[in-house]
Amino acid sequence: MLGAHLNADFDMSAGFGIEEHRDRIARAQTAMRAAGIDVLWLTTEPEFFWFTGFLTAFWQSPTRAWHLLIPGSGDPVAVIPHIGAACYSRTGFTELRCFDSPHPDALGVELLVDTLRDVAGASPVVGRLEGAGTTARLPLADIARLEARLSFAQWRDATGLVHALRHIKSAGEIRRLEGVCTLASDLFDHVPDVVGTSHDERQLFRAVRHKAHELGIDEVPFLVGGTGAGGIKDIIAPPTSRVMEAGDILLLDTGCRMQGYFCDFDRNWAIGHAPDPAASAYAIAWEATEAGLAAVQPGRTCADIYHAMHRVLALYDKDTSGNVGRLGHGLGVELTETPSLTPFDQTVLQAGMVLALEPALIYGDGFVMVHEENIVVTDEGYALLSRRAPAQLPVI
Amino acid sequence: MLGAHLNADFDMSAGFGIEEHRDRIARAQTAMRAAGIDVLWLTTEPEFFWFTGFLTAFWQSPTRAWHLLIPGSGDPVAVIPHIGAACYSRTGFTELRCFDSPHPDALGVELLVDTLRDVAGASPVVGRLEGAGTTARLPLADIARLEARLSFAQWRDATGLVHALRHIKSAGEIRRLEGVCTLASDLFDHVPDVVGTSHDERQLFRAVRHKAHELGIDEVPFLVGGTGAGGIKDIIAPPTSRVMEAGDILLLDTGCRMQGYFCDFDRNWAIGHAPDPAASAYAIAWEATEAGLAAVQPGRTCADIYHAMHRVLALYDKDTSGNVGRLGHGLGVELTETPSLTPFDQTVLQAGMVLALEPALIYGDGFVMVHEENIVVTDEGYALLSRRAPAQLPVI
Numbered sequence: 001m002l003g004a005h006l007n008a009d010f011d012m013s014a015g016f017g018i019e020e021h022r023d024r025i026a027r028a029q030t031a032m033r034a035a036g037i038d039v040l041w042l043t044t045e046p047e048f049f050w051f052t053g054f055l056t057a058f059w060q061s062p063t064r065a066w067h068l069l070i071p072g073s074g075d076p077v078a079v080i081p082h083i084g085a086a087c088y089s090r091t092g093f094t095e096l097r098c099f100d101s102p103h104p105d106a107l108g109v110e111l112l113v114d115t116l117r118d119v120a121g122a123s124p125v126v127g128r129l130e131g132a133g134t135t136a137r138l139p140l141a142d143i144a145r146l147e148a149r150l151s152f153a154q155w156r157d158a159t160g161l162v163h164a165l166r167h168i169k170s171a172g173e174i175r176r177l178e179g180v181c182t183l184a185s186d187l188f189d190h191v192p193d194v195v196g197t198s199h200d201e202r203q204l205f206r207a208v209r210h211k212a213h214e215l216g217i218d219e220v221p222f223l224v225g226g227t228g229a230g231g232i233k234d235i236i237a238p239p240t241s242r243v244m245e246a247g248d249i250l251l252l253d254t255g256c257r258m259q260g261y262f263c264d265f266d267r268n269w270a271i272g273h274a275p276d277p278a279a280s281a282y283a284i285a286w287e288a289t290e291a292g293l294a295a296v297q298p299g300r301t302c303a304d305i306y307h308a309m310h311r312v313l314a315l316y317d318k319d320t321s322g323n324v325g326r327l328g329h330g331l332g333v334e335l336t337e338t339p340s341l342t343p344f345d346q347t348v349l350q351a352g353m354v355l356a357l358e359p360a361l362i363y364g365d366g367f368v369m370v371h372e373e374n375i376v377v378t379d380e381g382y383a384l385l386s387r388r389a390p391a392q393l394p395v396i
Numbered sequence: 397m398l399g400a401h402l403n404a405d406f407d408m409s410a411g412f413g414i415e416e417h418r419d420r421i422a423r424a425q426t427a428m429r430a431a432g433i434d435v436l437w438l439t440t441e442p443e444f445f446w447f448t449g450f451l452t453a454f455w456q457s458p459t460r461a462w463h464l465l466i467p468g469s470g471d472p473v474a475v476i477p478h479i480g481a482a483c484y485s486r487t488g489f490t491e492l493r494c495f496d497s498p499h500p501d502a503l504g505v506e507l508l509v510d511t512l513r514d515v516a517g518a519s520p521v522v523g524r525l526e527g528a529g530t531t532a533r534l535p536l537a538d539i540a541r542l543e544a545r546l547s548f549a550q551w552r553d554a555t556g557l558v559h560a561l562r563h564i565k566s567a568g569e570i571r572r573l574e575g576v577c578t579l580a581s582d583l584f585d586h587v588p589d590v591v592g593t594s595h596d597e598r599q600l601f602r603a604v605r606h607k608a609h610e611l612g613i614d615e616v617p618f619l620v621g622g623t624g625a626g627g628i629k630d631i632i633a634p635p636t637s638r639v640m641e642a643g644d645i646l647l648l649d650t651g652c653r654m655q656g657y658f659c660d661f662d663r664n665w666a667i668g669h670a671p672d673p674a675a676s677a678y679a680i681a682w683e684a685t686e687a688g689l690a691a692v693q694p695g696r697t698c699a700d701i702y703h704a705m706h707r708v709l710a711l712y713d714k715d716t717s718g719n720v721g722r723l724g725h726g727l728g729v730e731l732t733e734t735p736s737l738t739p740f741d742q743t744v745l746q747a748g749m750v751l752a753l754e755p756a757l758i759y760g761d762g763f764v765m766v767h768e769e770n771i772v773v774t775d776e777g778y779a780l781l782s783r784r785a786p787a788q789l790p791v792i
Contacts, residue, residue: 057618058632060651061732062529063725082719086630086764101721102528104740130536132498133458140526141553143536157537206609213606218598218635221617222453234482236454239614255456323478325497329459336457344500 015053015259016172018092024165025051028070031161037127039120040070040158041112043137044129046333050166052076053091055260058084064101065138067112071119079112106142113149123152131159133338163338167330168352174376176261177332177354178385181374183217184256185387188267190215191252192396195271201226201239204250212256222255222335225266231278231367235324235360246272250396253372255335264331264356265372265386274393281316281363282393285371288312288359292327292341296355296375296382302345309341309359317361323368328358331374353377354385411449411655412568414488420561421447424466427557433523435516436466436554437508439533440525442729446562448472449487451656454480460497461534463508467515475508502538509545519548527555529734559734563726564748570772572657573728573750574781577770579613580652581783584663586611587648588792591667597622597635600646608652618651618731621662627674627763631720631756642668646792649768651731660727660752661768661782670789677712677759678789681767684708684755688723688737692751692771692778698741705737705755713757719764724754727770749773750781 015021028051032040042048045059048068067079075093078084081101088096097115099107116124128136136143147155169177190211198204209220226237227248235251244250253266268282288309295308309327328341332354339347341357355377360370374385411417424447428436438444441455444464463475471489474480477497484492493511495503512520524532532539543551565573586607594600605616622633623644631647640646649662664678684705691704705723724737728750735743737753751773756766770781 055634056632057620057634060618060730062531062730063732063736064721081721083632083721085719087632090630090633102736102738102741103721106528128536130540132502132535132537134535135458135531135533136536137531139528139530139555140524140532140539141528144526159535202614206612206614209615210606210609213602213609216602218602219605222456224453234486236452236479236483237486238451238453323481325460325477325479325499334456334458336459340459340498342498345498 015055015091018053020170020172021051021053021091022075025070025076028161028165029073031165032070032072032127035127035156035158035161036125037156037158037161038072038124039116040127040162041116042068042070042129044135047129047162049260050333052078052093054088056084056087058087065108065142067108069115069119077115077119079108079115081108106145109142109146109149112146116150116153125154125156126150127156127158127161129159129162130157134159166332166337167339167347168350169332169354169376170352173261173332174352174354176259177263177374177376180217180256180258180261181263181265181385182387183215183258184254184263184265186215187212187217187254187256188252191267191269195244195250195396200241200243202241204244205239208252217256217258219257220254221257222262222264223252225251225253227271228367230275231364231369233366233368235368235370244271247275249278251370253370260333262331262333262335263374263386264335265374266370267389268369268371268393270393270395272395274395277364278367278369279393281361281367281369282371283391284312284316285359285361285369286389286391289357289371289373292357292359293373293375293382296349296377298349298351298377298379300349302339302341302347302349303343305357306341306343306345309357313359313361317363323362324358324360324370327360328356330354331356349377351377351379411451411487414449416566416568417447417449417487418471421466421472423561424558425469427561428466428468428523431523431552431554431557432521433552433554433557434468434520435512436523436558437512438464438466438525440531443525443558445656446729448474448489450484452480452483454483461504461538463504465511465515473511473515475504475511477504502541505538505542505545508542512546512549521550521552522546523552523554523557525555525558526553530555562728562733563735563743564746565728565750565772566748569657569728570748570750572655573659573770573772576613576652576654576657577659577661577781578783579611579654580650580659580661582611583608583613583650583652584648587663587665591640591646591792596637596639598637600640601635604648613652613654615653616650617653618660619648621647621649623667624763626671627760627765629762629764631764631766640667643671645674647766649766656729658727658729658731659770659782660731661770662766663785664765664767664789666789666791668791670791673760674763674765675789677757677763677765678767679787680708680712681755681757681765682785682787685753685767685769688753688755689769689771689778692745692773694745694747694773694775696745698735698737698743698745699739701745701753702737702739702741705753709755709757713759719758720754720756720766722754723756724752726750727752745773747773747775
């Protein structure tokens with residue numbers, strides 16, 4: 001029995017219970033009142049899951065649109081295809097209207113318009129996600145149709161409102177994130193054994209996933225990285241048939257997922273021996289993480305953490321952040337969430353935020369060194385969720 | 397070494413070679429000329445991969461927008477974040493413009509506007525995906541900004557154009573789809589052993605994924621289903637802590653993925669003994685599939701195949717298609733693609749189309765029985781890609 005030692009808290013479907021979701025919704029409703037928003041219209045997987053607990057892999061089918069309305073008070077109203085009704089019912093929320101899909105007419109749009117009127121009246125202010133890192137998960141033609149049919153409504157960008165709520169993780173969320181990070185740390189500890197039995201990158205990736213499930217990890221939606229003589233240039237690559245050799249650097253970056261919650265951190269190794277300048281680049285990225293960690297305090301900003309890390313990186317590489325564009329980000333129900341650790345993100349750190357610190361630098365012949373840890377901001381500073389990587393580039 | 401027996405054609409990164417992609421692009425350009433479209437603007441993973449071979453798991457991070465332009469002639473032009481440059485270069489295409497992301501200004505939109513002008517002139521007709529099953533993968537605010545900045549352009553819906561191209565799979569695509577379907581058939585053959593070592597649904601799902609990687613399957617992005625006494629009501633569920641018992645029906649539906657190509661088919665089993673009416677429902681779904689298969693011929697329509705299956709299902713259950721809304725669909729670089737097997741989809745079958753036939757019916761106390769096979773349409777009729785399920789509900 002794989003991972004039979006895991007506790008029942010890791011039941012994929014168990015969820016937090018409806019009360020936690022009602023609490024999140026109540027906090028959203030308070031923020032909506034302050035912002036003059038009558039109803040939130042949401043269409044995307046993370047929002048469905050965060051607000052209601054609705055969890056399914058079926059989002060991978062692009063065929064059907066899904067709509068969630070958060071009214072000014074009371075329970076959410078889901079406007080979804082019939083195929084999702086049974087799964088949505090698992091959330092405990094009962095306000096549910098279903099449409100046939102696929103269908104030659106955009107039935108979902110019509111039902112959504114009717115439901116919006118019922119929920120929010122004749123001239124509602126409708127909050128929706130319009131900002132960076134969001135999309136509306138329905139066809140452009142249906143968005144145009146919806147806007148035409150909702151000429152009585154005013155649209156308001158609710159990206160900041162929704163993201164601010166999601167930034168602060170509950171005790172239950174932190175427990176889950178700690179759980180998945182611990183398992184991913186265990187997984188990375190097994191990589192040296194797994195490398196020994198793998199011929200090329202593709203077999204290695206498969207073996208890492210195989211080991212993940214042996215350790216009790218439910219899903220490995222994200223696994224990127226690879227190997228290269230002296231370093232890696234492509235940090236988002238799928239595995240290739242490249243055969244590992246002494247002097248290689250191996251990067252593995254994973255988003256494992258349990259009960260809908262992601263970890264996101266990486267590890268680097270040297271094969272056979274630790275070549276320079278990779279070993280130096282690793283040490284600098286590790287020191288930059290130390291500086292970032294030391295700067296984490298409620299009240300500081302994301303930009304503060306960025307600068308703390310960048311000061312260390314700039315000793316080595318003045319111009320770049322390794323082409324990544326930021327030195328870290330939020331995570332939780334998505335692999336990467338807002339905020340971003342950039343010079344321009346003034347989001348103030350608060351206890352309960354979960355972040356990936358991810359300093360990166362360019363070295364040698366255009367190689368990228370990325371180092372990553374996951375933390376939760378606490379009243380005192382921070383707690384590591386990932387097990388801290390060694391200060392020196394480990395050799396396999 | 398896991399799956400070391402697999403041949404080199406399954407190199408995740410090897411791709412088809414740039415010539416196959418240039419051929420696809422040339423076919424698109426012919427269709428664009430016929431439709432009066434000067435340039436295609438694409439933002440989504442399947443289109444990037446299908447047109448250029450660009451393959452990465454990094455799409456799971458929602459932070460950054462990606463743009464691909466297919467001009468009226470010549471190679472595509474990618475307008476993407478710096479972090480993607482090295483990975484995009486693996487495609488062999490060299491027309492690449494990069495922007496900093498994340499960034500407080502929508503740099504990608506500005507660079508896209510400039511590039512569109514360079515590629516398609518002062519007043520281009522821009523084709524984009526607006527139709528059913530598509531989304532634009534960038535924030536609504538950026539879409540509005542883009543439309544305002546492109547007041548000199550005309551927008552045209554290119555959904556039909558792009559989907560018609562993607563419908564017809566090349567020999568290389570069919571070989572890959574056959575490969576992943578064969579491996580998934582092998583995986584389903586192992587389910588009876590795996591059930592014996594699993595205590596609950598969650599362990600079973602983990603054990604199925606574990607076995608998949610042992611068999612050489614690279615990724616299992618999609619795995620849904622579950623168990624229930626006498627049947628299943630929720631066919632898109634994640635696994636739960638439910639313990640399997642004699643008299644249960646077990647459904648597993650998977651999208652395994654190799655080199656960017658998905659299978660999508662399911663299997664049903666009875667635990668201990670095959671209870672009625674589940675066994676009858678299974679036999680009817682299997683017979684409906686037979687009827688669907690017999691109807692597959694180039695020149696017939698998707699609606700024809702729907703009706704062939706529905707005639708069998710209607711003997712048992714007049715009103716529904718099991719709440720699924722269709723009796724099958726295309727697949728390939730997405731888990732589900734157009735066309736849909738519905739009464740209203742008049743898409744004409746052509747050799748090279750790959751389809752999931754997926755008859756479903758409601759039985760007993762609101763249970764859903766779904767049966768699914770993957771096929772390729774041939775000049776003579778069809779060839780199975782999945783190994784045909786047994787005619788009677790198998791018992792574990």
